[in-house]
Amino acid sequence: MTATLERRIEVLKLAREHDFIVLEDDPYFYLYYGTAPRTPSYFSLEPQILPETGRVLRFDSFSKVLSAGMRIGFASGPDPILSAIEKHTATSNLQVSSLTQVIAAKLLDSWGYEGFKTHTERVSEFYREKRDVFQAAMVKYLDGYAEWVKPEAGMFFWFKLNLTSGSDLKDTGDSESVIRTTAFEKGVLALPGKVFLPNGNKTAYVRASFSLSPEADVYEALSRLRAALIEVRVLERFCLLRGSFNPRKPSICPEPPSLLASPDSSEDELGLTLTSDGLVLPL
Numbered sequence: 001m002t003a004t005l006e007r008r009i010e011v012l013k014l015a016r017e018h019d020f021i022v023l024e025d026d027p028y029f030y031l032y033y034g035t036a037p038r039t040p041s042y043f044s045l046e047p048q049i050l051p052e053t054g055r056v057l058r059f060d061s062f063s064k065v066l067s068a069g070m071r072i073g074f075a076s077g078p079d080p081i082l083s084a085i086e087k088h089t090a091t092s093n094l095q096v097s098s099l100t101q102v103i104a105a106k107l108l109d110s111w112g113y114e115g116f117k118t119h120t121e122r123v124s125e126f127y128r129e130k131r132d133v134f135q136a137a138m139v140k141y142l143d144g145y146a147e148w149v150k151p152e153a154g155m156f157f158w159f160k161l162n163l164t165s166g167s168d169l170k171d172t173g174d175s176e177s178v179i180r181t182t183a184f185e186k187g188v189l190a191l192p193g194k195v196f197l198p199n200g201n202k203t204a205y206v207r208a209s210f211s212l213s214p215e216a217d218v219y220e221a222l223s224r225l226r227a228a229l230i231e232v233r234v235l236e237r238f239c240l241l242r243g244s245f246n247p248r249k250p251s252i253c254p255e256p257p258s259l260l261a262s263p264d265s266s267e268d269e270l271g272l273t274l275t276s277d278g279l280v281l282p283l
C-alpha cells in the first residue's frame, strides 16, 4: 500500500507540529513498475513543504535489487541521528560484514548512478512480469473470494479474504484460521496479515510473495488457496444449516461437510453441488 501525496504532506506537518520523527522504511523504492509517476518520498518532500528539515529518517535497501542475501542498505537523515546509528551498530552487531560492504561499494563504483538506475529498471521489469502472472492467476482463482489492489512496486500481493460471505461479518475475519491450517495443509505458504500489525489484531488480510515461484506454481498455489477457501465456506455453510455455527469459534462445529447429504442435486450460490453422496466442490 502506498501513502498518497496528501497523506504524506499531512504526516510531515504533524511531525513538525508534534515534533516526532518519521521513519521512512522504503526497501521497495527501486522496485517500482507502476505507470503513474511515483509519489515523492517523505525525505524528498520535507524540504519542499516545510521551512525546516530533520524529522525524516529514510532507509533504503540493496537487498532487493543487488542480491537477496546481501542485507545491506543505507540510511539518510540528520547527521546527529546517523552518527548515533553508526555508533550503535558499531557496538551492537559490529556493522554489516566488511566483505558485503566491499562487494556493494565496488559494484556501485563500477556502475555509477546511471548504471545502478539501469540495473534497477531491469530488476523492476522482472518483477512487473511476475506481478502480471500473479494478477492473472488471482483473477482466475480468487475473484469473489478475495479483494485486492494490484501492486505497483515490490514483490507481494496484499489481499483481503472474503471469509465471512453470507454472514453478517462481511468486513471481518481471521485469515490466520485458513492460512495456517487448511491452506498450509494444501501446501500453500503465505503470511496472515496479523503478523504485520503492531497490535497483533486479527485481520482478513494476507501477504503472498511472487518473487520466486514460476508461473505454473503460482497457478497451482492459488487454485489450492481457492480450494481451501471453499472448504472453509462449505464448513461454514454446513454449520449454519445445522444452526450451530459461531464464526468466531469455528471449532465448535467440526463435522465434515460430506455429512450434508441430500437426496436431490442442486447448486447453490457458492457453486457447491449437493448430491446424495455429499458435497461436490467446484475446483
Ligand SMILES: Cc1ncc(COP(=O)(O)O)c(C=O)c1O
Binding pocket: 025, 026, 027, 060, 061, 062, 063, 064, 071, 072, 073
Ligand atoms: C518493509 C521492509 N523493511 C525492511 C526489510 C529488510 O530489508 P533488508 O533486506 O535490507 O534487511 C524488508 C524485507 O526484508 C521489508 O519488507
